[in-house]
Amino acid sequence: MPKIVDHDEFRQELLEKYFDLFAKTGYLNVSMREIAAQMGVTTGTLYHYFPNKNNLLEELFYMASRQDTSEALAKIPNNATLAERTKVFCEFVEEKEVYFQDIVLLTIDNFRYKYLADHQDFTLINEADNHYGNKIAEGLELDDKYGFMLAIFLNGLVYHRLVFPDSVSFSEQIQLFQEMFTTFLQNENNIRKE
Amino acid sequence: MPKIVDHDEFRQELLEKYFDLFAKTGYLNVSMREIAAQMGVTTGTLYHYFPNKNNLLEELFYMASRQDTSEALAKIPNNATLAERTKVFCEFVEEKEVYFQDIVLLTIDNFRYKYLADHQDFTLINEADNHYGNKIAEGLELDDKYGFMLAIFLNGLVYHRLVFPDSVSFSEQIQLFQEMFTTFLQNENNIRKE
Amino acid sequence: MPKIVDHDEFRQELLEKYFDLFAKTGYLNVSMREIAAQMGVTTGTLYHYFPNKNNLLEELFYMASRQDTSEALAKIPNNATLAERTKVFCEFVEEKEVYFQDIVLLTIDNFRYKYLADHQDFTLINEADNHYGNKIAEGLELDDKYGFMLAIFLNGLVYHRLVFPDSVSFSEQIQLFQEMFTTFLQNENNIRKE
Amino acid sequence: MPKIVDHDEFRQELLEKYFDLFAKTGYLNVSMREIAAQMGVTTGTLYHYFPNKNNLLEELFYMASRQDTSEALAKIPNNATLAERTKVFCEFVEEKEVYFQDIVLLTIDNFRYKYLADHQDFTLINEADNHYGNKIAEGLELDDKYGFMLAIFLNGLVYHRLVFPDSVSFSEQIQLFQEMFTTFLQNENNIRKE
DNA sequence: TATGAATGAGAATTCATTCAT
DNA sequence: TATGAATGAATTCTCATTCAT
Numbered sequence: 001m002p003k004i005v006d007h008d009e010f011r012q013e014l015l016e017k018y019f020d021l022f023a024k025t026g027y028l029n030v031s032m033r034e035i036a037a038q039m040g041v042t043t044g045t046l047y048h049y050f051p052n053k054n055n056l057l058e059e060l061f062y063m064a065s066r067q068d069t070s071e072a073l074a075k076i077p078n079n080a081t082l083a084e085r086t087k088v089f090c091e092f093v094e095e096k097e098v099y100f101q102d103i104v105l106l107t108i109d110n111f112r113y114k115y116l117a118d119h120q121d122f123t124l125i126n127e128a129d130n131h132y133g134n135k136i137a138e139g140l141e142l143d144d145k146y147g148f149m150l151a152i153f154l155n156g157l158v159y160h161r162l163v164f165p166d167s168v169s170f171s172e173q174i175q176l177f178q179e180m181f182t183t184f185l186q187n188e189n190n191i192r193k194e
Numbered sequence: 195m196p197k198i199v200d201h202d203e204f205r206q207e208l209l210e211k212y213f214d215l216f217a218k219t220g221y222l223n224v225s226m227r228e229i230a231a232q233m234g235v236t237t238g239t240l241y242h243y244f245p246n247k248n249n250l251l252e253e254l255f256y257m258a259s260r261q262d263t264s265e266a267l268a269k270i271p272n273n274a275t276l277a278e279r280t281k282v283f284c285e286f287v288e289e290k291e292v293y294f295q296d297i298v299l300l301t302i303d304n305f306r307y308k309y310l311a312d313h314q315d316f317t318l319i320n321e322a323d324n325h326y327g328n329k330i331a332e333g334l335e336l337d338d339k340y341g342f343m344l345a346i347f348l349n350g351l352v353y354h355r356l357v358f359p360d361s362v363s364f365s366e367q368i369q370l371f372q373e374m375f376t377t378f379l380q381n382e383n384n385i386r387k388e
Numbered sequence: 389m390p391k392i393v394d395h396d397e398f399r400q401e402l403l404e405k406y407f408d409l410f411a412k413t414g415y416l417n418v419s420m421r422e423i424a425a426q427m428g429v430t431t432g433t434l435y436h437y438f439p440n441k442n443n444l445l446e447e448l449f450y451m452a453s454r455q456d457t458s459e460a461l462a463k464i465p466n467n468a469t470l471a472e473r474t475k476v477f478c479e480f481v482e483e484k485e486v487y488f489q490d491i492v493l494l495t496i497d498n499f500r501y502k503y504l505a506d507h508q509d510f511t512l513i514n515e516a517d518n519h520y521g522n523k524i525a526e527g528l529e530l531d532d533k534y535g536f537m538l539a540i541f542l543n544g545l546v547y548h549r550l551v552f553p554d555s556v557s558f559s560e561q562i563q564l565f566q567e568m569f570t571t572f573l574q575n576e577n578n579i580r581k582e
Numbered sequence: 583m584p585k586i587v588d589h590d591e592f593r594q595e596l597l598e599k600y601f602d603l604f605a606k607t608g609y610l611n612v613s614m615r616e617i618a619a620q621m622g623v624t625t626g627t628l629y630h631y632f633p634n635k636n637n638l639l640e641e642l643f644y645m646a647s648r649q650d651t652s653e654a655l656a657k658i659p660n661n662a663t664l665a666e667r668t669k670v671f672c673e674f675v676e677e678k679e680v681y682f683q684d685i686v687l688l689t690i691d692n693f694r695y696k697y698l699a700d701h702q703d704f705t706l707i708n709e710a711d712n713h714y715g716n717k718i719a720e721g722l723e724l725d726d727k728y729g730f731m732l733a734i735f736l737n738g739l740v741y742h743r744l745v746f747p748d749s750v751s752f753s754e755q756i757q758l759f760q761e762m763f764t765t766f767l768q769n770e771n772n773i774r775k776e
Numbered sequence: 777t778a779t780g781a782a783t784g785a786g787a788a789t790t791c792a793t794t795c796a797t
Numbered sequence: 798t799a800t801g802a803a804t805g806a807a808t809t810c811t812c813a814t815t816c817a818t
Contacts, residue, residue: 026306028223031791043793044800053792104353108302111357112223129358148354148362149370156350159298160342163305164323168342176343184374201781225808238783241810395802416611417694420788431789432804441788492741496690499745500608517746536742536750537758544738547686548730551693552711556730564731572762613812625814626779635813 011049014039015063018056023102027057027109054113058124061110064103065128069135076139083182085140086150090174093154097170101162104155146185153177205243208233209254213296251304252318258297259322263329270333277376279334280344284368287348291364295356298349340379347371399437402427403448407490415445415497445498446513452491453516457523464527471570473528474538478562481542485558489550492543534573541565593631596621597645600638605684609639609691636695640706643692646685647710651717658721665764667722668732672756675736679752683744686737728767735759 017039022030032053036046050056072092076085093100110125137147157173211233226247230240244250266286270279287294304319331341351367405427420441424434438444460480464473481488498513525535545561599621604612614635618628632638654674658667675682692707719729739755 024306024309029306032793033791042800044795045798047793048798105302107357108299112299126358126361129354129361133361145362145366145370149367152350152354152362152367153347154350155354156346156348159353160323160346160349163301164320167320167323167327168339168346172339173343173346176339180374180378183378204781226810227808236783237810238785238812239781242781247809398802419786421786430804432791432806433802435789436802493690493694495745496687500606500611503606514746514749517742517749521749533750533754533758537755540738540742540750540755541735542738543742544734544736547741548711548734548737551689552708555708555711555715556727556734560727561731561734564727568762568766571766614814615812624779626816627777629814630777 007049011059012063014041014046014049015056015060019060019064019102019106023105027060027106028053028113057110057113061106061128062124064106065124065131069132073135073139082140082142082185083178086178086182089136089139089150090154090178093158094170094174097158097161100154100158104159104162142185150181201243205253206257208235208240208243209250209257212250213254213258248307251300251307255300255304256318256322258300259325262297263325267329267333276334276336276379277372280372280376283330283333283344284348284372287352288364288368291352291355294348294352298353298356336379344375395437399447400451402429402434402437403444403451406444407448407452415448415494416501442501445494445501449494449498449513450516452494453519456491457520461523461527470528470530470573471566474566474570477524477527477538477542478566481546482558482562485546485549488542488546492547492550530573538569589631593641594645596623596628596631597638597642601642601646601684601688605687609642609688610635610695639692639695643688643710644706646688647706647713651714655717655721664722664724664767665760668760668764671718671721671732672736672760675740676752676756679740679743682736682740686741686744724767732763 018027018035021038022035032043032046035056036043039046050059072089075088075092080088107125114125133144133148133151135147136151137144140147140150154174157168157170160168161170212229215229215232226240227237229250230237233240244253266283269282269286274282301319308319327338327342327345329341330345331338334341334344348368351362351364354362355364406423409423409426420431420434423444424431427434438447460477463476463480468476495513502513521532521536521539523535524539525532528535528538542562545556545558548556549558600609600617603620604617614625614628617638618625621628632641654671657670657674662670689707696707715726715730715733717729718733719726722729722732736756739750739752742750743752
């Protein structure tokens with residue numbers, strides 16, 4: 001009798017472990033042997049669930065892109081002001097900074113793998129991005145371009161503090177940005193979506 | 195007397211060639227053999243000029259940070275307003291967007307290399323970052339934190355458009371940011387350095 | 389189930405093959421590629437069984453020290469006189485002279501490898517040496533210092549004839565030494581262990 | 583005008599430096615670049631004085647083999663007893679133990695190089711050995727075989743303490759050996775040369 | 777004489793992947 | 798399903814030697 005294992009569930013389990021373990025080291029810099037060892041399976045088993053290393057990376061990216069926006073949206077109270085809405089996103093990222101650093105690194109790895117593999121299609125990757133931008137805009141009740149603007153600044157901050165730790169203060173920078181962002185947008189009547 | 199070659203000058207020449215050739219592919223993904231071949235030298239020669247691959251990366255990064263800032267600062271006219279000053283930096287990055295995407299990738303590679311090598315000191319890399327931040331602040335005639343803020347947004351934008359090409363318009367985003375940034379800072383009398 | 393191979397047994401098999409093949413040439417002068425080729429495996433396989441070249445040397449040395457002493461001790465008859473006991477060790481080395489020349493070369497290689505690697509600890513190598521000294525003393529039923537004395541002379545002889553072949557006669561030298569050694573020790577009542 | 587340099591004298595100077603610097607590391611394990619650097623010359627210059635690396639080693643061995651025996655012989659007083667004569671050699675080696683360890687290592691390297699190079703002639707190497715043996719016998723006023731015996735034991739002791747530091751006491755071992763050696767030989771009337 | 781840039785084969789080691797069991 | 802032994806090309810880096818100057 002074979003072990004009773006739900007194939008997809010186990011795949012998911014492996015992916016989550018992989019994500020936590022290897023972001024900083026670089027997904028591409030970790031050998032399949034190491035991945036397998038850390039996950040408590042053998043290389044053979046790993047290949048049973050993922051046809052090759054690139055596929056593992058792709059799946060990982062896909063998984064990560066599905067998470068988190070809904071979590072942030074849920075934190076926005078009813079009838080919140082723009083300042084309050086902005087604050088929710090900023091604090092969400094601040095609290096999960098390390099996680100978002102991992103996302104940045106994963107995204108770069110994924111980009112590289114795609115780029116290396118002869119400019120393969122970026123459908124998945126762009127879809128994931130749109131997802132983020134749209135959801136933030138939706139949360140802010142603003143036009144998409146302002147959703148992206150906030151996303152860009154937060155990404156920039158996460159990236160910056162990843163590669164240059166301690167060069168800037170997270171809270172100082174987001175406080176400044178929030179002030180600037182909300183002041184600016186409140187004065188522009190036309191920017192609000194109907 | 196040996197063959198007439200200026201050691202430092204040739205190093206520089208190699209660095210520049212290398213930078214042009216390989217940024218997109220990922221510095222870590224290109225083997226020293228390939229690098230040498232593309233540069234028209236042998237591996238032995240390459241190692242004559244750079245003790246190891248890590249050093250090649252570091253030197254490249256350091257070189258870039260010095261060049262960029264002095265080039266950008268030179269573009270600021272005398273008696274320029276804050277809006278004009280900000281514009282110089284934004285346009286500088288816009289014009290050289292592909293170049294700065296390479297810098298982002300190089301920075302990540304450099305980070306990973308250091309991180310892998312047992313959390314080595316990031317002195318050089320942080321120094322380069324501070325240099326960017328300080329020089330931008332100097333160009334803006336503002337406090338350092340605003341220099342970093344602009345740097346963070348521009349980095350975020352470059353990163354974003356690198357991994358999610360065409361998701362946002364560079365010019366739209368910088369236009370919005372410039373407005374927001376200058377409007378906000380002009381109203382705050384206290385932020386201006388004496 | 390994997391391919392049926394007893395990991396430890398195959399390691400041992402490889403060690404023995406290696407020992408026979410390469411002692412004279414110098415363990416360090418043979419590349420891992422050559423070793424693998426001569427053993428009929430690939431480099432990958434070799435590294436599957438030994439983490440690095442250094443470890444291969446160490447294991448080899450350790451293996452040798454255990455085998456030799458137990459083999460020699462087994463040859464000592466019950467109720468043997470000191471002269472007979474001494475003779476067993478001398479003849480053991482004489483019979484396996486070429487083998488012990490290999491051990492000398494291996495020992496030097498091992499020493500150098502350790503010395504080069506930043507004066508690493510010589511624990512294993514010293515343990516092996518103590519083992520030799522103690523076991524010889526045990527076989528002679530004498531104090532350790534006399535065990536080492538015999539070991540030193542035999543080592544000296546092996547070394548001498550290795551680098552200066554035919555300069556002295558093995559049998560002549562050990563005959564002289566045995567006479568001298570046993571005559572001397574029989575007159576010293578106090579040296580015998582109770 | 584060329585620099586006034588006595589070719590042979592400079593060769594000699596280089597050899598002596600080389601001997602001191604690289605014994606422990608292994609003459610063959612040091613690159614020509616390192617040798618040159620440590621000697622304060624360039625590789626080009628080094629090759630001006632020695633046609634290749636093997637020749638450097640050979641010359642080094644030749645140089646070493648010419649030294650020292652005369653120095654030891656000079657220390658023997660007139661009308662010295664056998665015990666006194668033996669003592670001179672033992673103490674000579676004890677005082678210069680590190681130097682003799684280097685000689686052992688050099689001899690092994692030389693042997694290996696000869697052996698590797700298709701069993702080249704060992705003339706030089708054997709000549710050097712005979713030189714040692716004969717001179718010791720001459721100093722002891724005994725038959726050559728006893729000269730070699732002492733040489734073998736001293737070599738054995740030096741070798742042993744090189745690779746197994748602190749395993750035995752130099753002075754204890756030579757004291758024991760001297761007693762044994764002289765007691766034995768004084769009782770054997772026939773061994774004395776006429 | 778002396779320099780040191782250049783060479784390129786070869787070193788140890790790693791690694792994604794396959795496949796017999 | 799699961800194992801882990803086996804593969805062999807690729808990686809970073811070293812080094813004795815040559816040679817234009």
